Amino acid sequence: MDDSNSEEEEVVTEEGNDRGNHHDYRVKADIPLFYGTMGVEEFLDCQIDVDRFFDVMDVPNHKQVKMVAIRLKSTAVVWWDKHVVQRQRQRKNPIRTWRKMKQLMLERFLLEDYEQILYKMYIECVQGKRSVTEYTAQFLRFSEPNELGESENQKVARYISGLKGSLQEKMGLQTVWTVA
Template identity: 30%
Template sequence: MSASDHKIVNQENKDSADIINWREFEALRNEMRREFRAQYDVLNGKIEEIKQTLDTTNETVTTMADQMTDIQRSLADMRLAIENLTAQQQQDDDKDPELEDDAHNARGAPRGNRPRGWAPLGRNGRGQDEEDGLGKPKFSIPKFEGGADVEEYLTWELKIEKLWSLHPNYSEDKKIKLASSEFDGYALRWWDSFVRNRDEDGAQPIRTWRAMKEAMTSRFVPTNYLRNIFDKLTLLRQGVKTVDE
């Protein structure tokens, strides 16, 4: 046991009425300082740990906020593309109201009084004549140039899908020909090369719109794009679950 410890023990054994000398007081003061510094170091370490935890939490929240912003922006772009497609289709319908007017006027007309050129509606509720005399559709096919922007292709695909849903009687071969008729730039060169290479390799030609869409998705939508979207949605779901908990 050190001399200072002996002094502290001696102080503990003193009676309350005893008087301590200056050396005994210094020993007691120094011991209290050491205890205070030790407790201060422990407390300061815990405060630093809390600060690090808060910093990590703030970084996680910031990352989640950025991811939610990106997802919301993507959803807004897709919503805008759908709205533009709907508006474009409405404009196309307004440009050729003849079929709608004829069908409307003929619904209540007797058989003998039906207007000239009237054709009965099929099960899909549309007139049978959806083309002009040259075999061209009476609506515009969206153009696709095959740029580097993934959203360009996804928007084009949505527009084409909308057209096919409005014209379910089109054959698969006709869908392929119509969709590729408005290719331009790189998309046109790529499609011609793609079809030619399949023919030279003895592969089966593209016979359905689904097969054409799969080939185009493979070319114009990078794999990492779909993976990033999936990862963002997964992180978003995890973040929402964490908040709920």
């Protein structure tokens, strides 16, 4: 098996008496490019990917803003450069944390009613012409970011009500405890 294209490389490090017992892993990963022209889901996924990248790669806080800034493109980089210049003119400190930058990006690139949009996508999610597997994946994708505080039974009821009528009837003959 050729490991040259592997996503993960094992690197053995030697430290004193622990020789050969300690392993580090190198992961090929990068922060996604951000153009500033994506929908609600894609935007939130992008921010989650950045958070995950920083966590997995153990990126120090003082480097995070610069790492995101170099991945901005098009509308997003124009906005960021303008924001940086404005702060300099106003003699304000530069943005130093990813948390603050993320909040600014959210305010700039998401519609004010993005939570309503996500909720609407969730409550209107139905199987339609999709397979059960595709519908289930979509349903779970929409249910997660909404954090509605629904019980699992309520979530199951909402899921079943989105299935095709013929499947709803079959589901009515059995007890379903979870959507997974």
